[in-house]
Amino acid sequence: MGTTLFEKIWKSHVVVEKQNGPSLIxxxxxxVHEVTSPQAFDGLRMNKRKVRRPDLTIATMxxxxxxxxxxxxxxxQTSAVQIQTLEKNCKDFGIKLFDINSPNQGIVHVIGPQxxxxxxxxxxxxxxxxxxxxxxFGTLALGIGTSEVEHVLTSQTLWSEKPxxxxxxxxxxxxxxxxxTAKDIVLSIIKNIGTGGGTGTVxxxxxxxxxxxxxxxxxxxxxxxxxxxxxxxxxxxDENAFDYLRGRQYTPKxxxxxxxxxxxxxxxxxxxxxxxxxxxxxxDIAPQxxxxxxxxxxxxxxxxxxxxxxxxxxxxxxxxxxxxxxDYMDLEPxxxxxxxxxxxxxxxxxxNARLEDLIEASKVVKGQKISTNVRAMVVPGSQMVxxxxxxMGLDKIFINANFEWREAGCSxxxxxxPDILSPxxxxxxxxxxxxxxRQGTGGRTHLVSPVMAAAAAIKGHFVDxxxxxxx
Amino acid sequence: xxGNIIKYAQDNIDTDVIIPGQYLKVHDYAELATHxxxxxxxxxxxxxxxxDFILSGRNFGCGSSREHAPIALSYSGIKAVLALSFARIFYxxxxxxxxxxxxxxxxxxxxxxxxxxxxxxxVSVNEVKNITKNQAYKMKPxxxxxxxxxxxxxxxxxxxxxx
Numbered sequence: 046m047g048t049t050l051f052e053k054i055w056k057s058h059v060v061v062e063k064q065n066g067p068s069l070i071x072x073x074x075x076x077v078h079e080v081t082s083p084q085a086f087d088g089l090r091m092n093k094r095k096v097r098r099p100d101l102t103i104a105t106m107x108x109x110x111x112x113x114x115x116x117x118x119x120x121x122q123t124s125a126v127q128i129q130t131l132e133k134n135c136k137d138f139g140i141k142l143f144d145i146n147s148p149n150q151g152i153v154h155v156i157g158p159q160x161x162x163x164x165x166x167x168x169x170x171x172x173x174x175x176x177x178x179x180x181x182f183g184t185l186a187l188g189i190g191t192s193e194v195e196h197v198l199t200s201q202t203l204w205s206e207k208p209x210x211x212x213x214x215x216x217x218x219x220x221x222x223x224x225x226t227a228k229d230i231v232l233s234i235i236k237n238i239g240t241g242g243g244t245g246t247v248x249x250x251x252x253x254x255x256x257x258x259x260x261x262x263x264x265x266x267x268x269x270x271x272x273x274x275x276x277x278x279x280x281x282x283d284e285n286a287f288d289y290l291r292g293r294q295y296t297p298k299x300x301x302x303x304x305x306x307x308x309x310x311x312x313x314x315x316x317x318x319x320x321x322x323x324x325x326x327x328x329d330i331a332p333q334x335x336x337x338x339x340x341x342x343x344x345x346x347x348x349x350x351x352x353x354x355x356x357x358x359x360x361x362x363x364x365x366x367x368x369x370x371x372d373y374m375d376l377e378p379x380x381x382x383x384x385x386x387x388x389x390x391x392x393x394x395x396x397n398a399r400l401e402d403l404i405e406a407s408k409v410v411k412g413q414k415i416s417t418n419v420r421a422m423v424v425p426g427s428q429m430v431x432x433x434x435x436x437m438g439l440d441k442i443f444i445n446a447n448f449e450w451r452e453a454g455c456s457x458x459x460x461x462x463p464d465i466l467s468p469x470x471x472x473x474x475x476x477x478x479x480x481x482x483r484q485g486t487g488g489r490t491h492l493v494s495p496v497m498a499a500a501a502a503i504k505g506h507f508v509d510x511x512x513x514x515x516x
Numbered sequence: 517x518x519g520n521i522i523k524y525a526q527d528n529i530d531t532d533v534i535i536p537g538q539y540l541k542v543h544d545y546a547e548l549a550t551h552x553x554x555x556x557x558x559x560x561x562x563x564x565x566x567x568d569f570i571l572s573g574r575n576f577g578c579g580s581s582r583e584h585a586p587i588a589l590s591y592s593g594i595k596a597v598l599a600l601s602f603a604r605i606f607y608x609x610x611x612x613x614x615x616x617x618x619x620x621x622x623x624x625x626x627x628x629x630x631x632x633x634x635x636x637x638x639v640s641v642n643e644v645k646n647i648t649k650n651q652a653y654k655m656k657p658x659x660x661x662x663x664x665x666x667x668x669x670x671x672x673x674x675x676x677x678x679x
Contacts, residue, residue: 069676084583190608191609478532481532
């Protein structure tokens with residue numbers, strides 16, 4: 046019997062395998078940021094340990110960095126200390142750091158692929174759940190906690206139980222690929238399989254609906270694998286993936302011979318078996334809008350807020366969750382999504398702040414002004430994305446429409462820096478989590494694609510972007 | 517191990533309500549504990565007692581990889597979380613740092629155990645006993661690696677070469 050892509054990558058990285066037990070997995074690249082690493086470095090110092098492979102460890106600062114001008118001082122002292130601590134740790138342990146003034150600084154999952162650090166068939170770990178993003182390149186990319194960060198720093202390995210392979214097939218063709226995006230595909234998947242639907246698995250996304258996507262769109266899909274509870278998401282690398290990484294700053298010198306090897310090995314065999322399977326047909330899917338407090342609480346833009354009874358299908362915990370979510374979101378069943386007015390718009394995050402996301406959003410915004418009741422910001426995923434966007438004049442399109450044009454970072458996705466919602470504010474956000482208080486205490490988050498967020502900024506409420514000319 | 521239950525009868529308790537993002541800059545664990553569960557239950561800090569257990573539904577700890585989540589609960593006094601299922605990163609974080617025990621229970625235990633009930637957890641026989649109601653339930657056994665890390669007292673005390 047054949048094996049899946051996941052099993053092939055796993056097997057090639059096993060250092061020690063225990064009978065019916067866990068495996069010790071080798072880590073090819075370790076990405077580090079300021080929030081989940083300080084205690085890990087403290088642990089190394091306390092035990093007089095070194096970083097085993099500083100050459101395979103790359104750090105940046107993204108979670109708490111302010112997104113206003115880099116020349117300004119960091120007013121939040123605790124953030125400043127966390128940033129200084131990472132600088133010191135990287136200096137002491139010999140780790141390459143893209144600091145706040147580096148042209149390569151950005152959200153760790155945006156800069157990895159952009160710099161050619163992310164490679165097909167390799168393993169990447171990072172103390173961040175959205176590490177799954179890198180799976181778009183056929184990379185086994187695992188989010189880990191701080192204890193595991195310390196373990197990887199000191200040993201370049203990770204003890205892990207083997208997840209089970211889960212096939213998600215995305216079939217069909219979108220009628221309007223500018224209006225119905227990768228974000229809508231992945232939200233549709235999570236709406237169907239639930240936030241725990243992928244628990245204990247590594248998802249491999251397959252089918253025409255996936256191979257049709259650009260690399261940046263594939264990253265959006267893999268990024269949100271964690272929102273379905275999966276350990277990781279994978280897409281078999283193809284010419285698009287190889288082209289994307291070719292000639293980047295850290296792309297290996299022997300790249301073409303690696304590509305030959307990847308072409309031969311990095312695919313699921315035709316007779317391989319998956320433990321779980323789900324198929325989504327995207328011929329007729331609509332733009333998606335989340336209405337609740339987890340990414341599974343999502344519906345079509347053409348629909349109305351469901352009643353907790355309809356949503357829960359008889360499950361009492363689901364019903365209670367929906368009631369609580371509607372209360373928190375200050376929404377009533379039956380309200381059409383397009384009638385929901387918004388106060389804020391956030392275009393950013395490791396889910397949707399790459400160049401293509403900004404290009405698509407700018408098409409909606411060009412020549413328009415945002416609604417007078419809305420405050421909107423664009424936070425590019427990296428300084429490199431920001432620079433490329435500025436070279437294309439996208440910054441002017443957004444600024445002329447009264448968007449704020451910011452420096453790179455995680456920003457309002459998780460409310461660690463000053464970019465937060467005020468209590469009760471409602472936000473159309475291109476990020477990945479609509480949890481209670483995620484974007485600021487009492488803030489209300491609706492997850493949408495970049496074009497849906499841009500359109501909501503212009504109109505002041507949600508609109509079906511399929512009615513707009515986005516070509 | 518005995519303790520009293522604080523019950524959150526819902527699924528998908530996420531890391532952002534266990535410890536909101538604004539506190540991820542806090543390095544003092546005792547201070548972190550004062551903000552535990554703040555996003556869901558602002559009274560948690562005043563009502564939690566040393567040795568208490570949390571009981572909840574499916575997918576407990578979903579979301580972020582922040583180890584601050586089990587740390588905040590642990591330093592609040594929580595010794596175990598009993599849930600129908602756990603998100604994987606939270607589960608490993610809880611065990612790796614020896615912060616608390618993640619105990620997977622079944623629907624009967626979830627339905628039968630109420631707020632305030634006194635519970636005894638006996639992992640050697642995979643049993644959760646409701647002392648208040650004199651009922652016993654099976655817990656899902658830990659996998660081999662998780663059991664060994666727990667027994668060792670955390671990931672860095674686990675010595676695989678002695679297996």
